[in-house]
Amino acid sequence: MTNVNINCKIYKCALVTFVTDLYKLNSLIFELMKNLKIDYSLFKERNLENRYLPPSLLKSILRSNAYDFSILGKSFQGEEIFLITQGSGKKRILLWSQMHGNESTATRAMLDIWKFLHSTHPMANHIKHEITIDYIPQLNPDGAEKYTRRNAVGIDLNRDFLAKQSIELPYLMNQVKKHPYHFLFNLHDQRSIFHPIGSKHPATLSFLSPSFNKARDVNLVRENAMKLIASMTNALKLSLPQGIARFTDEFYPKATGDNFQNLGKSTILMECGHYPNDYARNQTRVYTFYALINSFKAIADDSWQEQKITDYLSISVNNDKAYDLIYRNVKVKNQDRECSLDIGILYKEKLVDNQIQLKAYITEIGDLSDCFGHKEYDAHHQIFKAEESDYPELGSAANFKLGDKSVENGLLIIG
Numbered sequence: 001m002t003n004v005n006i007n008c009k010i011y012k013c014a015l016v017t018f019v020t021d022l023y024k025l026n027s028l029i030f031e032l033m034k035n036l037k038i039d040y041s042l043f044k045e046r047n048l049e050n051r052y053l054p055p056s057l058l059k060s061i062l063r064s065n066a067y068d069f070s071i072l073g074k075s076f077q078g079e080e081i082f083l084i085t086q087g088s089g090k091k092r093i094l095l096w097s098q099m100h101g102n103e104s105t106a107t108r109a110m111l112d113i114w115k116f117l118h119s120t121h122p123m124a125n126h127i128k129h130e131i132t133i134d135y136i137p138q139l140n141p142d143g144a145e146k147y148t149r150r151n152a153v154g155i156d157l158n159r160d161f162l163a164k165q166s167i168e169l170p171y172l173m174n175q176v177k178k179h180p181y182h183f184l185f186n187l188h189d190q191r192s193i194f195h196p197i198g199s200k201h202p203a204t205l206s207f208l209s210p211s212f213n214k215a216r217d218v219n220l221v222r223e224n225a226m227k228l229i230a231s232m233t234n235a236l237k238l239s240l241p242q243g244i245a246r247f248t249d250e251f252y253p254k255a256t257g258d259n260f261q262n263l264g265k266s267t268i269l270m271e272c273g274h275y276p277n278d279y280a281r282n283q284t285r286v287y288t289f290y291a292l293i294n295s296f297k298a299i300a301d302d303s304w305q306e307q308k309i310t311d312y313l314s315i316s317v318n319n320d321k322a323y324d325l326i327y328r329n330v331k332v333k334n335q336d337r338e339c340s341l342d343i344g345i346l347y348k349e350k351l352v353d354n355q356i357q358l359k360a361y362i363t364e365i366g367d368l369s370d371c372f373g374h375k376e377y378d379a380h381h382q383i384f385k386a387e388e389s390d391y392p393e394l395g396s397a398a399n400f401k402l403g404d405k406s407v408e409n410g411l412l413i414i415g
């Protein structure tokens with residue numbers, strides 16, 4: 001990178017690498033903290049501001065604290081899969097995360113929650129008295145190590161329920177058989193393309209009470225999961241306006257949640273997503289913390305039973321029309337022919353020296369008037385030129401010129 005002043009370099013780095021000291025919570029989260037009388041900063045597990053959470057880091061955190069954990073089993077590559085238990089109540093719930101290895105937000109929130117429940121906060125005591133909580137904080141440690149969705153041999157654990165060919169998923173399936181769990185929480189991360197339909201805010205949290213059959217029938221098992229989701233979203237909607245979505249409920253016969261629901265276990269799918277300018281998902285982690293604690297409280301109090309299914313059904317449906325960046329009104333010219341178009345750019349995450357870096361790629365070209373970017377730039381009909389081509393190419397790295405300005409890794413270099 002040449003001819004770029006120092007301010008541009010700082011700006012670019014802040015977005016491309018996760019710079020932890022820029023992490024500040026938004027004011028709505030502070031309001032939520034005050035309302036619930038839970039100061040998140042007291043319970044935040046340190047050293048987890050990076051999305052890369054390899055099994056060695058998880059292991060060191062578990063071993064250096066008072067966690068009551070056991071080894072559920074070992075992954076294909078011999079990494080331990082942990083089961084943590086907390087509380088002594090008659091009601092029992094199970095949460096698991098990172099069945100997709102590169103989806104660590106809920107694992108990070110889980111460790112914060114454990115710290116909160118380990119405290120003597122009155123709500124923590126109440127929850128522990130009413131509920132026994134089992135956590136599997138990283139079902140796919142091999143994927144977590146490599147920062148990949150799938151396990152070491154390329155199996156998507158969330159599509160392995162029928163084939164049972166992964167080593168890891170059967171540990172979860174056997175655990176579910178051990179106790180008459182009241183609720184199961186299937187915790188994931190979702191991409192920054194998702195947003196509630198009609199909103200230009202990313203879907204920071206998305207939920208689903210999965211279908212148990214093709215007809216998408218609603219029985220009591222599914223209804224209970226809907227009510228618990230309504231409890232969480234009602235508690236958070238003022239703190240996350242326009243940032244909560246609901247997945248559509250097509251039946252996925254090989255998926256984990258759909259099958260547990262079919263086995264009579266009320267299952268909540270929760271996806272931690274993007275929050276504006278928060279690619280490290282630290283704001284999302286805090287929202288996840290409060291959403292889950294709220295659900296625990298609702299289970300402890302049985303207050304979820306008073307929720308309405310219509311509240312669940314009124315959560316905006318998730319749509320996928322967001323890009324990380326959009327350049328609008330880009331002119332492409334060849335001799336006397338020219339046209340104007342929009343360029344949609346998405347980041348791909350890459351693990352480099354144990355840090356996640358964002359690499360920007362052109363993923364759509366043309367009329368993106370029905371889409372939005374988390375950042376948008378109007379090119380004002382400046383002419384596109386890349387090193388290799390005079391035309392934007394799908395799948396190419398987002399490095400190009402717009403007139404005399406440069407775009408590097410998706411970002412307009414000003415100065």
Ligand SMILES: [Zn+2]
Pocket residue numbers: 099100103188189
């Ligand atoms: Zn996932």
